[in-house]
Structures are given as C-alpha cells and as structure tokens.
Amino acid sequence: MSDFPRWKYALVAIVLVLGIVYALPNVFLPVPAVQITANRNGTVDPALEQKVVDALKQQNIANTGIEIENDHLLASFANADVQKSAADAIKAAVGDDYTVAFNLKSTVPGWLSAIGAKPMPLGLDLQGGVHFLMQVDQSDVIDKQETRYADDIRSLLREKNIRYESVVRNAQRGQGISVVLKSAEDRTAAANAIAAEYPDLVSQDGSATGDRFVLNAVVRPDKLRDLSLNTIRQNLGTLRNRINQLGVSEPIIQQQGDSRIVVELAGVQDTAEAKKLIGATATLEYRAGYGSPQDAADAQRTGIIPPDARLYRERGTNRPILLSKQIIVTGDQLTNANSTTDQQTGRPAVSIELNSAGAKRMLDFTTNNVGKYMGVVYVERVVDTKTVDGKEVRTPKITEEVISYAQIQGVFGKQFQTTGMSSPKEASDLALLLRGGSLAAPVDIVEERVIGPSLGQDNIQKGMRAVMIGLALVLLAAALYYKLFGLVADVALFFNLVILVAVMSAIGVTLTMPGIAGIVLTLGMAIDANVLICERIREELRNGSTPHAAIRAGYDKAWATILDANVTHLIAALALTTMGSGPIKGFGVTLLIGILTSMFTSVTVTHAITALIHGHRKLKTLSV
Template identity: 35%
Template sequence: MLQIPLWKRIVILGLCALGLIGAAPNLFYDRVERHNDAVAAVERTKVETEQQTAAIDLWPSWLPSAIVNLGLDLRGGAHLLAEVQVADVYKQRMDAMWPEVRRALVSEAKVAVRRIKGAPDELRVEIDKPEAMEKAVEVVRGFSSPVVTLTGVGQNDLAIRTEGNQIVVTLSEAERVATDDRTMQQSLEIVRRRVDAAGTREPTIQRQGDDRILIEVPGIGSAAELKELIGTTAQLTFNQVIRRSANKDEPAGVGNVNYPSAEDEGVYYILDELPVVTGEELVDARPDFDQNGRPAVAFRFNTSGARKFGDYTAAHVGELFAIVLDGKVISAPQIRTHIGGGSGIITGTFTPEQTNNLAVLLRAGALPAKMEFLEERTVGPELGQDSIDAGRVAAIVGTVAVVFFMIASYGLFGVFAAVALGLNLSMMFAILSTMGATLTLPGIAGIVLTVGMAVDANVLVFERIKEELKTARGPARAIELGYEKAMSAIIDANLTTVIAALILFFLGSGPVKGFAVTLMIGLITSVFTAIFVTRLFVVTWFARKRPKTLVV
C-alpha cells in the first residue's frame, strides 16, 4: 500500500522544520554575527557596554544563533607560514645544564672547570686535571636519562665525548628527534592559545613538514597584527639585580647578563643569569591596577613557584628584583617585605590594552623557540566579498538550471524535487552551522556540486516509476515499486561518493577537507530528501487527488 505511517511523517516534517530553523540565522548573517560576538565578549570580560547591549539586541536570544563561519578566502584575514627555530631549544638545554654540571664536577670529581665557547648546541667543559677525566665523564653521564619515545628505546638523551682535557656534551640524535617533536607540539598549542584568546573566529593552525606551522586567521586586520600577536616569545623571568648601569657595553661578569630597561632609556641592569622564578611557573595572569590606579598585570605562581618566590623575597628585603620580559627589564621594584602566597603585580608604563595583551601572552606561556616567518599574506575583505558574490552566483545559476530541468522533464514531480532541493540546502546549512564549520571557496564548490547531485536520486526514482507504469500496473503500485527498486541504486551511487569524500578528508589539506565535509553532508541530506521527503510529497498528493493515470 502507498502509505506512510503518522510517526514517520512527523519525523520527516520535524527534521525539515529543524533544517529551516537552523539555517535561518545565516540569512541575517551580519546581525547574528554581531550578536554572537557581543555575547562572547560579555562572557569573557563579565562587563557589558552600551554597544554590546545594542549588538545583543539585534537577534532574539530565544532563536538559534549558530551560523556558518566564513574562511580566510571569504572573510579576509591574515595568512602566515612560520618556521620554528628548533635548534634554539638545544642551546637552551645546554645552557640550563651548565650550572648543575659545574657544581657536580666541582663537588664530586674535585676538579676546577670552566665553560669553553663552542657550537650553540653543545656544552664544552674544560677541566684542570686530565687524570680526573674518567671520573668527570662518569659524573656528567649521571645527568643523562633514557629517551622517552618508541623509536628511541634503549638510547640516552645525551651524547658525551672527550677532546683532550675537554668534555663535550650534546643531545643524542634520538633525543633531537623527540625534542623537535615536543617543540612543534608545544609551539602549535601556544599559538592556538594566543589566537583563541584574542577572540578570533575559527582559525586554521596546523603543522606543515618537520618545522613549519601554517596559521590562517579570518577577520584579523593584517598579517603584521597577527605576527605581533603570536610572534612574541613572551619569556618572563624574575632575576636578582646585581647593580644598575648606564652603559650597555659594561661587562656583566661571569654568570651575569646586561639587560636594558624597557621603561627608562639609557638605564641598564646587571642581573644574575639564572632566574629565581620563570613564567613557566605562572598559573594565572590578568589585567589589573596598582595602588595608584595605573594599569598593571596581576600574576599568580604555582606551588613550587610560590615557594621559591616567597623564600627569595624573605631573604632579600630592601634589594631590587627585576621582572624581565624577552630580554628587557620591564620593572625592577624594591622588595619592601616578604611576599608570601605566590602572587603579585607587574607595574610599568602600560596602557590598558598593553596589560591585556601581556596577560594573554603570559597565560598562553612562552614559545619554546623563536619563529621565522617565511610567508605572510593579508587577504582584504573586498576580495572575500568578491568570492562570496561569485559563489552565490554559481549556486543560484546551478540551482535554477537544475530546477528548470527537473520541472521541464517531470512536471509536478519535478516541482516536488525542486522543493526537496531547497529543504536539502537548508538542512546542509543547519548542520554546518551546528558543527561550527568554516566555509571556504572549496566548501562552496562542494555545495554547488551537491546541488547537481541532489536530484540524481530523484531522477532514478522517477525513471523507475516510468518503467513500472509500462507494465500496466496502477499508479499507486508503480510509485511504490519505483521507490523500492531505485533504493539500491541510490545507496550504491552515494556510498561510493561518500567513500571518495572520506579519503579526501583524511588525506587532504585544509581546503580539500572543507570540500569533503560539505560534499559528505550534502550527500546525506540529498539522500534523505530524495527517499523520504519527495516520497512524502508524492504520497500526500496522490492520497488527495487519486489520479487514474500518472504522467511523469
């Protein structure tokens, strides 16, 4: 019998209604986007301005507000290709080892040592007693540990050799590979945190090759602005002040460094090279104000950092304590009393915007190595709008052509297919909006392709109905058999395309993945509308009209 149960009708119509409601916000894109941005800003800052209130009122809060995000090629924004200087991490490891190695050799091997200048990625130590070389090497080997990777099983992280009366320490090859991988993962995570903290929408941040990161951020003003946001290393340290200086070339002495003041031009500080506490031990940083109402940054250490910070301030009351950011002393306050609890504020000649940016950088953490930007590109919003207009024209032309062909070929049934096509597109956009997907030009290509493929299932069904009518069966039986016998061909044709789309998704890059996602979603919704929605239309029409003959 040509019937559809009531529960199935309710489910089909309900899904169609959800598709229309979910896609509706995209018809008012600018208003909904401003509403969403204002809501997100209020939730982030806990403060609501008049402009934000006006923006929130642009869209009713009881309606869905999820929209499809526009990619870099549609919205405009910044594109960067950065190369991570992974070799910097080798030098940092060697520099960090030197104080401990020096103390161990002096106390355990009973030798006098000094560091000899060598390659940046090696620690070269000269000892005064060649006869103690064997003992010294044994002491240095105590600093090595197994490499924690599957490929480095059984290997140590340090390679140690001797050259005359010198001990040369470098990272082993297995440890270099593991270090490079950790450095890239940490760099990716920190870049992602910094970009996310700036409130940008759906950035693309992914690793390319061994030491490169691709960063695409829609909606940001320029590549220079993006570089300023993510390129700052933000290495924060708290160092003991040895003395102030007016000469940038004054020798700092062994174990010390000479850093300029970020506040006072011509002022320099001789600092102990080893920091008391580092930014890695920070657990929170936020914009604040000092006791005089000037912008500042409040910070808080973790347990170990709080202990070291408290012990140092208790033992050095009355001395200067330098707060160093990226090789510049941003503040050198005097320790007036013991600071317990592991919290304090960073003061300086900051603007409110600078304190907010500094807090973002400190919360995200320091980049493990510097980045060199190999490629940078700013995509203007005008180019993005041109792409949107071109995509819209292509979609409209394709849809009109398909609708015209279906109506011309199948009459009323073609009208049913055209309405189902509109529901298909609305369901696609509803799913993409719910997913928070980013739409790019390849994604638009996937939608346009879906428009052409969406009626394939309907063509198979309608042609099958024509064949069944030739066997002299009644119209009701012909419609029923047409849908039943076309089912296998519809599923087979779309399943093979879904497999191809899955391969594109898992093996392709960002733009190719966008095409694959829209294609897969479009295939699923088109099969649903062809098998269930058009059948509901046909069955409902047939039940009302009861035609004796059927013209398809």
C-alpha cells in the same frame, strides 16, 4: 490516503525553518573597515573617536560608520580603496600609541548574532587573508642549550664532590662550556662524570696553569642538528596551537627551508592582532631574589653586578631589582594558564599550573626558601619596524620586566597565581600565549602582507556563474521530465542547499573552491535520489497500482537503493575528511555534510510535500 505521520511534518517544518534562519547570515556581506586598537599607553574612548572623525574629514574620506566595540574602535567604509586611504590618514593622526589595521565589519543583524547564527568563513582562495614569513632564531636554541648544560654541570660537580673554580659558557656561541678545576685528578673525574651523565657532550682537556685545570665540554654537531630540526617542529606545533586560539579555520602552516615558517590565515585582515599572537614570545621566568633592595640600588649606582645575578627593572615603579641568574621554572614548563582575579587584592592575575618537573623544582625551592623573595620576570620579544631610506628595517627587541617581586609566604608547587598584570586584558593575553605554548626559539616576522583571493575575482565569478548555470539546468531538466514530481524535487533541492549552508555556517566550516565543488556534487547526487523515487513510482503505476499505493511503494522501494549508494559515498567522504588536509579536507567535509542533508531532503522533505499535495485527494493519475 496518505500515511505520512504528523510528527514527520513537524520535524520537516522545524528543520526547514532552522535551515533558513541559520543560512540567512550569509546574505549579509561584511564591509571593509579599519580597526584601531590601543597599545600600552593608548586609550580607546570618545576622544579617540573624535580624533578619527576629524582626520577623515580633513582628508575628505567618507565613512559608513564609526563605533567603539569592546577594546577597539571600528570605522567602516564603502570599498577597499577608501579603506586603504582611511587607514593611512588614521595612522598619521593617532600616532604610535595605537595599532591601525585592516578588518571586516559584520553586517549581520543583532538578532541573528544573538541566537548564534553567523556567516560561513571563506577560504584564502575566495576571500584572501594574511601571509607571514617567519625566520626562526636558531642561535637562541644553542644559547639556551649551552646555558642549561652549564647549570647541569655545576649541579653534577657538587653532587659528585668534585672541586671546581667556575663553570661558564665560552664567549663564542657554539664553542661549549669551559670548566675550571683544581687539579688534574679533578679534571679527569669531571670528564668521566660528564661523559657518563651527558653523552651529547664531548669533553676535551684545555690549558693548565698552576692550580687551574680547564676542561672544555662541547655539544656534539649531530645533537645541534637535531636541536635545530626539533626547534622547527616544536615551533610549528606551537603556532598551530596559537592559531587554534584565534579560531581560524584551515590555516596553512608549513616549513620553508631549514629555518623559515610560512603562515597563511584565511579571512583574517587584522594583521596586528594575528602578528601579536603568532609572533610573540611572551613568557614568564621565575627567579630567586638576590640580596636586599639596597644591594640592587648599589648595583644600579655603581654598575657592579654580582656574576651570578642580573639587574632588572620593576614594571610601573621602575625600581631596580636583583635576581639570580639561575631560573627556577619557565613558561615552557606550564601545562595550563587562565586569567583570573587575585582574591586578596582584587587585581588581575594568571592562574598557573606546572608540569611534574616544574612542580618539583618549584616545591623544592619554596620549601627551602620560605621568607625569602622570588621575582617573576615577564619576557617579551617584539620586532621594531622602521623605514630608513625608503626601506623597511626590522630590529628584534627583547623586553624583560619584573611584574611581581614578593616574599614567599608558604610552600607551593604545581598550582599558584602570578599577579602584577596592569589590566584584565593583559592577564587574558598572557594566559592565551602561555596556553598556546612557548616557542622553542624566537621567530622574527621578515615578511607580512594582506593578500587578495588567490584565484582572482574573475575566476571566482566564473566559478560561481558555472555553478548557478549548472544548477538551473538541473532544475529545469527535472521539472520538464518529471513534471509535478520534478518541481517537488526542485523545491527539495533548494532546501538541501539552504540546510547544507546552514550546517556549514553553524559549525564554522570554511568555504573554499573545493568546498563549492563538494556542494555541486551533493546537489547532483540529491537529484539522483529523486530520479530513483520517480522511476519507482512510474514502475508501480505501469504495474497497475493506484496512485497512492504507487507513491507509498515508490518511496519504500527506492529507499534501500538510496541508502546503499549514500553509505558508500559517506565512507569515501569520511576518508577524505579524516586523512586529507587543506583543500582535500575542505572538499571531504562539505561532501560529508551534503550527503547527510541530501538524504533528508530527497526522501523526507519530498515525501512530506507530496503527501501535502496528494494525501487527501482521490487520484486517477499522477503527474510524474
């Protein structure tokens, strides 16, 4: 009689049911859709929905559904051709207050989504996605570095009690900082202090007239080269962090040439949302208030602004605000940012946490300036795209607004809140950008496009056809050669595929053509395990064992060989997963999961089915 325990039957049943449920979403294919998202002046409401419906009716474009989801409106269509025509019609109807982008609408039933079942994302070679080519603004790196050195030199001269008249950047970018001192002795002392404190600066004596002695400090060329290379590396790292926030699997992010970065995101069709997150350089600058509100109004009226101050506008009220040119801390000194709600006012806010350097600067500033004002400047760099004479012209535009201007009520340093956001979504978006990290230099998206599957639909169909034909031949051969035990192996092989797809879907593994190759290899190895079991059972029967004893001995003796073979495969798959990248990693992850699922289905599932068939019957022979 069978000695297969009941708890193993229960385990097999639970795993198979969960496998079917979590693999099921892959049957429901997404449909082409157009997503309409409101910009700052737009609103997603039933009026917008009616406007979209009217625009589609006017162009005789049929849709399969229009609905408002969260903060956007989604209209779905029968195919990609209708989707493109609909996007053009909707863009013309809604205007510049809305962003219209391609997307895919999920058709997975709500009850599956409610339990966390989701379809497997497809890779760029199978599904296509978005492609961005970005140009890094290297000149901005030089500007920031020279400005930082100018501030540091001022502090150094005050610390060393060296008399100076001014410390300013030269008009031409890359020509360093000009320091005007009171005497030749002061110039010599300044040159020595700068050389000792900042070895990356080269000091040269400039002109001398009366009591004006000029010293020029220029950044070394090799330092500028290092800055450029580090800028690219930092931007690559920041973009990876931001894309991780998007939740895109296996993105391609790589350097192209000396100043460009290529980003390809599989399965993403909403270029607007991806571009907003990837290309944005939104950050915060905390600056000291300068003068009184009347001083700001006078500066706006006369156009005369103090040399160490800048005139800003406050968001919403548009009132003028004077702030110091010297920055207390910036967004790149943040270690964490989360959207929250201000407990006192109930308005959206961002909870900020600074690194040690930023915390010290903020603590020192607030300690010495309680009762004075501080402004928070929201800096955003966007690219305006216009069509001129049939050509697309891109113009970078930097927007700087004061989102908060308030009196410092007490001393704070590492943790505090920034208010002034117009909505919870704006606070959430800003926190997301700040968490992803500030770009070391702004990037301009010089090329963007939605790309189709790189392998081509014909190649994908041929690849899938080859997989199905190969699988069918394996199943047929097993059934013909091992008879009933071959059919049991075929059933286990089918459930192996189901469980493998379910696990990959549940943990979000991206399916690519190398991944499909890993699935095929997994299925081949799974049938190998059943071949070993069947041959062991045949051997036991030839040695005179009873059918039940042959089944029991066949599984027991084959298990050691199956385990040894799969452990070596696991080591190889683990190496591919941990050390590989891109398609190699995709193949390794699929192989790793497939080996684990095949060990369960080839041994435990087939044993359970065999025990159900033969366990309570008196047998004279076996169909094997």
